[in-house]
Amino acid sequence: MKTLSTDVLIAGAGPVGLLLALWLTRNGVRVVVVDCAASPGTHSYALGLHPETVTLLKECGLGPTLESHAPAHSEMLVYAEEEPVTRLPLAGKQEPLRVFGQHQLESVLETKLRSEGVEVLWCHALTDFCETPDGIEGIVDEREERLVGYASAHLDWFARRSLKINARFLVGADGHRSLTRRRLGLTFREIGKAEIFAVFEFVCRDEDTIPVLPTLVFHPKSISALWPTAQGNYRWAFEVDARFTRNVRREKDRYLAQWSNDAAFPAVEEGLLRDFIAKRAPWFTPKPKNILWRSVVRFERRIASEIGKGRVALVGDSAHLGGPLGMHSVNLGMQEARSLGDALTRWIRDDEASDILAYRENTLNRWQALLANQSQAGSAVYPAAIQPHANRLAWTLPVPDDRLAAVLRELAS
Numbered sequence: 001m002k003t004l005s006t007d008v009l010i011a012g013a014g015p016v017g018l019l020l021a022l023w024l025t026r027n028g029v030r031v032v033v034v035d036c037a038a039s040p041g042t043h044s045y046a047l048g049l050h051p052e053t054v055t056l057l058k059e060c061g062l063g064p065t066l067e068s069h070a071p072a073h074s075e076m077l078v079y080a081e082e083e084p085v086t087r088l089p090l091a092g093k094q095e096p097l098r099v100f101g102q103h104q105l106e107s108v109l110e111t112k113l114r115s116e117g118v119e120v121l122w123c124h125a126l127t128d129f130c131e132t133p134d135g136i137e138g139i140v141d142e143r144e145e146r147l148v149g150y151a152s153a154h155l156d157w158f159a160r161r162s163l164k165i166n167a168r169f170l171v172g173a174d175g176h177r178s179l180t181r182r183r184l185g186l187t188f189r190e191i192g193k194a195e196i197f198a199v200f201e202f203v204c205r206d207e208d209t210i211p212v213l214p215t216l217v218f219h220p221k222s223i224s225a226l227w228p229t230a231q232g233n234y235r236w237a238f239e240v241d242a243r244f245t246r247n248v249r250r251e252k253d254r255y256l257a258q259w260s261n262d263a264a265f266p267a268v269e270e271g272l273l274r275d276f277i278a279k280r281a282p283w284f285t286p287k288p289k290n291i292l293w294r295s296v297v298r299f300e301r302r303i304a305s306e307i308g309k310g311r312v313a314l315v316g317d318s319a320h321l322g323g324p325l326g327m328h329s330v331n332l333g334m335q336e337a338r339s340l341g342d343a344l345t346r347w348i349r350d351d352e353a354s355d356i357l358a359y360r361e362n363t364l365n366r367w368q369a370l371l372a373n374q375s376q377a378g379s380a381v382y383p384a385a386i387q388p389h390a391n392r393l394a395w396t397l398p399v400p401d402d403r404l405a406a407v408l409r410e411l412a413s
Helices: 015-026 051-059 063-069 102-115 179-183 242-247 254-259 271-280 328-350 354-371 387-396 401-412
Strands: 002-011 031-035 075-080 083-089 097-099 124-132 135-148 154-172 188-190 195-204 215-219 222-228 234-240 249-252 264-267 288-299 302-304 312-314
Touching (some): 002 328, 031 154, 051 097, 051 328, 083 401, 154 179, 195 242, 271 288, 312 354, 328 354, 354 387
Parallel strands (some): 002 031, 002 154
Antiparallel strands (some): 075 083, 135 154, 188 302, 215 222, 264 288
16 A cells, blocks of 8 residues: 655645645645545535635735636625615725635635645545554545446446555545544534525626626525626525425536535526526516526534544534525635644644644634624614524624624614
8 A cells, every 4th residue: 555644634625625735835834635526616606705815815826816817896785675775895904805616716726736836636535544653644545437337327436546644634624524523523513404595607698787796685584695706607596495495306416515415406497597586686687598507505504513633623614514695614714724724833843732722712612603693783673674584694794703793783774
């Protein structure tokens, strides 16, 4: 069995794992990054980069890319049913919110990491690990797809060979089904009710005038969101209840797996997009010309009982899950990656573990507060369509917790 040695083994090459690898590499720390997928994702998943995340990415040398390819927004429109309520400020002190699809972000992070001399080991899955006197011994299977079956042939994954990777530390950035978390024996507690959205990404007719601002639409029993994407396309996400999923076909789309606890998703009919717009956003007059992808996705709110143990740490969706509207999972996950990267660097250089303990405690506390209906709004009274959602505004609005109270006051005024 081939053996590799490194300082930090990172399981998972999503935005959080890639950002952590880049941050550690720039700190002079050796990394090996493995991911069971064959390549970065192909759909745009999370779209909004919070101002703090934009600042972080610029520190990593991605400023020119964001400036040229990620549209900037300093405000978000808010509707209560059919009536506009306000324009919420989104910009930080120095940066606006930027719209940049997750698949684009993964691509530019991987390219930047490669320029630093680190290649992601795609089709490599972490299958087991154990602690050693010097750190962590990980077992990684190199995978390949093969055509199997007789009457109904299909592609399936098989282990081609195994690698042993000796590392001083292991980081699980391996998503909601994290093997790292499960091997540590940590629970992944659900906090509150899951949210289900019918999601459509589409192109409109050239002659139509398109709203240019991100938009939230509140109804008493649902929230919808419109995002103009970086490619010049648009996305509507309409909240639905569990009964809606019983009447649609189920198709497997592995590229959406990190959004949900189930890799099989209902596929929704194209005509439903027009129905949803007519009922929930009749002011949206542009006509969709071509739907690029569509699905119904279930978003859970979960938090790990601990953010790692010993020389193993968790980051991103392996440690916590949130809803889609505020884009907190990817944004806070990348900001956590910077904190974790600095903590690991200090442990490696100075044999000092206090920063990693602080990272675990701070991450746990922050997400418990965010997911536990703490809206920071006190006794604020919102417009009638928004008031039923008061307890989940904290993770619905794409603003960080240090500006949330001011934005909520604006929404209630």
